[in-house]
Amino acid sequence: MSRFSQFGNDLYSGRRSFNIVGRRRFWYAVSAVLVVVSLLGLFGRGLNFGIEFSGGTELRVLGVSQIDGYEQRAGDLVDENVPDRTTTVTLIGDDTVRVQTGEMEAGQAEDLRADLAQEFSVPVESVTSSLVGPSWGESVTQRALIALVIFLLLVTVVLTLYFRTWKMAAAALVALIHDVLFTVGVYALLGIEVSPASVIGFLTILGYSIYDTIVVFDKVRENTEQALDTHRATYGEAANQAVNQTFVRSINTSVVALLPVLVILVIGVTLIGPGTLVDLAWALFIGIAVGTFSSIFIATPLLVHLREGEPAIRKHDATVLKRRARGEARAGRRAVDQPEDEVAHDPSVAGGDVEDVGDAGQRETATVGTPAPARPAPSTAPQGRPLHPYAQRGPRNQPRRKPRG
Secondary structure, eight states: HHHHHHHHHHHHTSSSSOOOTHHHHHHHHHHHHHHHHHIIIIIIIIIIOOOHHOEEEEEEOOOOOOOTHHHHHHHHHHHSSOSOOOOEEEEEOOOOOOOOEEOOOHHHHHHHHHHHHHHOOOGGGGGGEEOOOHHHHHHHHHHHHHHHHHHHHHHHHHHHHHHHHHHHHHHHHHHHEEEEHHHHHHHHHHHHHEEEEHHHHHHHHHHHHHHHHHHHHHHHHHHHHHHHHHSSSSHHHHHHHHHHTTOHHHHHHHHHHHHHHHHHHHHIIIOOOHHHHHHHHHHHHHHHHHHHHHHHIIIHHHHHHTTTTTTHHHHHHHHHHHHHHHHHHHHHHHHHHHHHHHHOOOTOOOOSSEEEOOOOOEEEOSSSSSOOOOOOOOOOOSSSOOHHHHHHGGGGGGGOOOOOO
């Protein structure tokens, strides 16, 4: 943990840095692959809508003691009573079998209840049935879409006013759409059932994703404003530093948020079975993970990409690069001139054969043949016009004047 903390401190101070903004084309490519896979899942396999959206009949057999082969047993009974229907049989908990199939008449539902009770050796009262019409699911879908549109509009207005530029709002919206599209695509690829709880999860991850993006953007604004004032870094370099400074924070926040969701997901899949908690946990887990990726690797690089074309940003970057080039040129000239200056001002080099010997860095002069002549003491005589003797002797050395009688 201490190493990770030191790693975060190094990123914040700038001793270490990931070139995230500079490699934005690579992250664009990764994001494009994720989006393409999501679209293939959506248009290839399609979403597995639950009974709340497609409509149908749901029966639950409670208190089952013998669950061996429950899927085949329940599926055969449904085919006998209402053939040519798509049926989904799942186990909820340890002793509840859930059967979801298409719409049927009341008499067919009662006959199926009796057959299920006999097959699983439970009383008829332990088998419940409910009919769900597709209109309810359509109403939920329409309201969810309305809520999504209103949310996106409000986010656009708030971010534009807060950051004083619509380009930050545009980058944040692209990250949001990326997160939702990828989450829905994973649902389609894995065949996870879409229920009203899943829709709630989709809307929840929007709030998390925009929160993480705003945290990063706030640091980006702080760093870029300072860079524009001092002309010490380009806009892209200041934004990249902001991403590095918030990198560890984003990871920590995501891990803390994902751990309880992962626990709910594991317990729900292994012990509880399908239900509202599992549907909600799937959406949250996928959405939080991809939201962390988009806020770091998509939103900020896209913001820099959008703003680098502005005349003010281009002028600032050109000024910074020009000043940096002049500084490097001066440093190069000093590096070239430094050895010559040291040789010219070294008093120990007198044209003879000289070598440096001795311990502890002491310089001694070893000559060949005759000893080296003693070096004259540096002259302290003033340069220019000679001084008057009074000035040389000073007031204290002047002869005393005789008093006048």
